Structures are given as structure tokens and as C-alpha cells.
Amino acid sequence: MRVSLKDVALHAGVSIKTVxxxxxxxxxxxxTMRARVQKSIDELGYRPNLTARHLRKGRTGIVALALPELGNPYFAELAAEVVDAAAEHDYTVLLDHTGGRRDQETLVSQGFRARVIDGLILSPIELEAEDLRQRAEPVPLVLLGEREYDLPYDHISIDNVAAAREAVRHLISLGRRDIAFLGARKGRSQPAHLRLRGWREELDAAGLVADHRLVAATDGWGHADGAVAMARLLDAGHRPDAVFAYNDLIAIGAMRVLSERGLRIPEDVAVVGFDDVVEGRFGAVTLTSVSPDKASIAKMAVESVLSQLNGAPRHQARRIHAGYSLVQRESTLGRG
Amino acid sequence: MRVSLKDVALHAGVSIKTVxxxxxxxxxxxxTMRARVQKSIDELGYRPNLTARHLRKGRTGIVALALPELGNPYFAELAAEVVDAAAEHDYTVLLDHTGGRRDQETLVSQGFRARVIDGLILSPIELEAEDLRQRAEPVPLVLLGEREYDLPYDHISIDNVAAAREAVRHLISLGRRDIAFLGARKGRSQPAHLRLRGWREELDAAGLVADHRLVAATDGWGHADGAVAMARLLDAGHRPDAVFAYNDLIAIGAMRVLSERGLRIPEDVAVVGFDDVVEGRFGAVTLTSVSPDKASIAKMAVESVLSQLNGAPRHQARRIHAGYSLVQRESTLGRG
DNA sequence: CGTCGGCATTACAACGATGCAAAGCGACGT
DNA sequence: ACGTCGCTTTGCATCGTTGTAATGCCGACG
Structure with a gap:
């Protein structure tokens, strides 16, 4: 059995409260007293029971992090950052993954998956505003990612539109004109991705046509989805001279198909991804990518949750933009 | 404030215990009573306070999973499987990562990082048997991974030696003779990796020389480490005709260097990795790899923890081997 | 020498839920 | 009509900790 305050108190001959x-x-x-008690603590190997402490205090010291898919290295790397950021504040992270499915995301947001948490950091994919509006849970919530909601919750992400525009601008600066977008959402009436919007805006701004036939939808956000989308585009007779992908995995899947078809990267087709996952730095052709500042996203997310917990005056919900940069690599090397 | 049993009891006009x-x-x-109480529960939106329940019952419904590095997709994919396996039993997973550092691993094993857990699944890298022997924590522990200890804890992994031998055998069957091993541990007096042992045993068995100059140590287990090791090997004037890497990331990093040096894969150098991460299936040259059955590893780990919790008669510590298979891809395509 | 002030220590209740054992209640048999 | 039996419901203690308020103790001051 574990040692409790009572045991220590008995051993030291003092009251529980003193211990x-x-x-x-x-x-x-x-x-004197402190030393005496400490001695007993050490001898008995006492360690506080957090469950009891938290029952008393109403805090558990745990924040949940719910991500669509741990298999995607972007999320895995982000999770690692969140774990570290939380540790800074003596918090531990409870991990959940939703598969990006709406029902799972709703369950998580309403606390049905993990009911021992002080706060929740959620990166939604399909979740709708109405799902969140029904949320009764008093647990602080912070949202991450590309989806934006008009709701009183802090939201942390990079400026996706601006970042996407910068990526596209880079491609245009290389002289590319037929720039495809890979990774739109399939069969959704929703407002399009912010990244897709960035693509369109920048093309418009440059006086180029944003050809909707160069926009390829995907089922998911993995390598295979990118490969399928790229193949479909090529099979349909389109031959873009550049590809901007929703994320790195899609970009890498697309690059695989481009090589299979004998197209050279970047000579024939330049490619830009999004997320800057490590994997993109080690392929046969390294991948130019938008690199979000994951560490600061993680840090701000944790801090937002904790400040809500500590009853920071119920500030307005904030839209916080973290930093990012466009990292240029071989997949968009200038011609020459 | 949250609704408690007391509130429901008051509302329904019955005792707390009945609720x-x-x-x-x-x-x-x-x-009748059940319906009446249920009605109050629904109306008030009561949800049990797990902290209190667990204080009473001595269980928290949480298992911790401590992995070296979430950034490595193998571990990320494994984590996802563990989360799912735990959910099957209504358990939630608390994630921790140790960076593969001994001090962190020791802290985790002694429960200093997360003290609210029912069990711990730990995948150690540098942890030593003595660190574990000092463990006083009564919390059930299961070990994963390549390290083996002679200690009374369940250990779940694939048969690393056999798997490595199969990988090397495959290379030999392709006619390769100078097979390098990438990813040995640096500056360690410890018994070598099981995978390295498999490499050696199979070469011996085939009557080939296990040339220690073809064994390259690495600092870590990422892409960059593989690239560095491969470059060092080549710079030293070695030109193996095959590479067996400790894991896929190292293999991919090595492949990158091989291409940079103008060596063709698999014609000049065949490559085999370990882990079968998704990334290996989408490079310019897809990677042959040993594919551990992650799902069953996760399942068995969770079940081991839970059976210990449920006081399964203190069985002997078990060494459980999960299944694996060698998946052949382009990086070892037969000549032709 | 008695009283007051202030610090060290203690007692008690409470956080929310559950196990145990006792109490309440209706129905049945005699 | 009364005692008993058995199921339903309840009261109490408890898990380990901490906040609040009360107590004890000592020295200082008048």
C-alpha cells in the first residue's frame, strides 16, 4: 500500500496538517519541525496522491491534446512540442486522436473521451461551429489549425492565407504559371480551405487564372491521397508546371507520382508543401515548404489554457497568429 | 459549477446513494426509481467526477505511454495504435516522451512525471537494468522495444534478431556481399543491438565476413543521423553493395546521401530499413523494410497492463514476441 | 506577575463518489 | 392481524488532501 500523509504524521508524531x-x-x-517531518517523509518514501489533491483543489494537472492523426508527422511533432510546453508548467498531456472525424471531434470537445482534464487543446478537421456551440463543458478550450469558427474560443494558427500566398508567389516568381492545388476537401459545401483561398488570391493578384480544374480534391491528408490526386490530375490531361499542396505528405505523394511519370522536379514541375515535416528534408528531391513555428504554437496553446484556468478576466476570444517562414529547397530550385 | 450526485439527489428527492x-x-x-433519477440526471446534465471516483476506487482509467521520440513516425504510429487499444478498454492514454535520455526514462519509470496513472508502457533506449531495479512504484509496467532486461516485467517486441537475419538474408539472396549496418550505438560498452547481432549472425551463417568497418555508429535515430553515417562510411573509402539500417529514418537519410553521391538504388546499393513507416512507401525509391505488427504490439501492451491491474496471479514476467514481416520494395528489387 | 500578541500546530470539514451495513417497506404465510 | 422475509433505499464512513478556524505556546510588555 502507498504511504499517505497519515502514515507520515504517525511516524513523525505530529498532525497530518503539519506534514x-x-x-x-x-x-x-x-x-526543527520541518527537518523532523522531512526525515519521516524520506524514510517512508511518501509521495503525494495527486488524485486526492486534485479532488480537493479541483485541478488535475492534465491538459488533453486532441489531434486528427498522430501518424502525420506534423501532428506528431506538434504533440511533442505541446508535451514540452506543458511540462514547463508542471502539466502533463493526455493525448487523444480523432481521426479527423466529426463525431469523434464532437465527443472530445464535450469531454466524453477524457473527463479528468483541466483544459483541452483541439485541432479540428470536420467539426462544425454548431457542434461547439452545444458544448456545455466548463473546461477551457483552445482551438488549433486551419479551421476558423466565429466562437468565443481562443484560436491559434499561422496566417494560412498569407502563408499560402507567399508560397504561390514564390512559384510565380520562378516563372510558373499553371499552378495546381492539391488537397482540397472533397464533397463539402463548406467555405474552402484558407490555403486554397490563398492560392486563388495570389493568382488573381498576379493576373493569372485560378483554374479550378487544377484544384484536386483528396479524401484525406496522407501520402497516398496526394499520389492519387496527382495521378488523377495528370490522367485528366493536365500538366501543371507547379504544384502547391495542402501539406507535405500530399506533396510527397504527388512527387512520387511525378517521378514515376518521368517528370523532373523542379525542372518540369516545381512543388511546394506545407508544414515543413522532417521527412521533406530527406527525399531524393528535398521539399520547399511553409514552416509554421510549431514550438510557439504549442507554447501559446498551453498558455491560453492555463490563463483561462487561472481565471484571467474572461477576455475576448483571441485569434492568435504564430510565425511561419517559407523554407526553400530543391523542389523549387531556380532554373539553371 | 459542476453538477454532483448531491445535486441530482436533491433534485430527484432521493438519497445520494440511490443516484x-x-x-x-x-x-x-x-x-420507477431508475426512471425518476435518470430524468433528473438528464435534466441537470450530471456527469460523474472521475477524480472523486478514482480516489475512492484507487483507479484512474489512465495508462501512460512513454516513448523516446514522437517525431519518429514509428513511435507516432505506435502511439496511435496504443490510444486505440486503450480505448477498447475504456482507458485513456497519457503521453510522455523521454527523448531516449536515461534520466528522463528513469524519472518516468519511477512515476515522477505522471503520478495519476494505473499503468505504464515504456519504450526505453538508454535505461539500464539497475535504474529499473530501484523502482519502488507499485504501478504495473510493461516494456516495449529492442532493449531486453532480465527483470520481472513483461516485455513486448518482435524477435529483433530473427527479423534482422531475415532482412540480411534477403540482401544476400540478391547476391550482395558487402552489407553495411547503419545505426549502431555510439560509445557504449553495452551489448550491441539485437538488430546488429542479427546482421552478424546471418553473415556468419552465410559464410561471409561481418566486417566491423561496415558498421556505422550514429548519435540518434533520425534521418540526419543516417545521412551522416552513410557519408562517413563512403568518405572512409567503403563502398558496400547493400545497407541494412537500424530503422527506416536512418535508411532514408542514407539513401539521400547515396543518391547525392551518384550511387543508384538498388543497382549499386540495395537498402533495407526497419519499422516500415509510411514515409518509406513514398520516396523516389520505395524502401524495403521489416514491418512489425504495431497493432498487436499495442494491443498486447495494453492487455498486459490491465491484466496486472486486475490482479492476474502474479505470473512470471513474459517475453512476448509480436509478428513481423519483411516487405520488399524498390530499394531491393532484384537486378534485371 | 498577569495579560496580550503573534506564531506554530492542530482539529475539523469538505472535495465527490462508493462499499458496507442498517433501516424501511411491502407482501406473504399462518 | 401479526411476524417474517427479502428487496429497496438510505446513512455513514472512507479514499488522501487541503482551507479555515481554533487552539496552544512562548515571549514581551505593562
Missing amino acids: SNVVNDQPHVTP | SNVVNDQPHVTP
């Missing part, structure tokens, strides 16, 4: 005071470094404990 | 009985589906509750 508690020592454990919690309360003032008004004489050095 | 508890309804919530827990106890027998001996009349249908």
Missing part, C-alpha cells in the same frame, strides 16, 4: 504544510512548503513551520 | 446506484447500473433499483 501537509511541510510538503507544500507553507510558511510558519519551524526549521 | 449512485442508478449511475452505476446496480441491481435492486426499481424501474
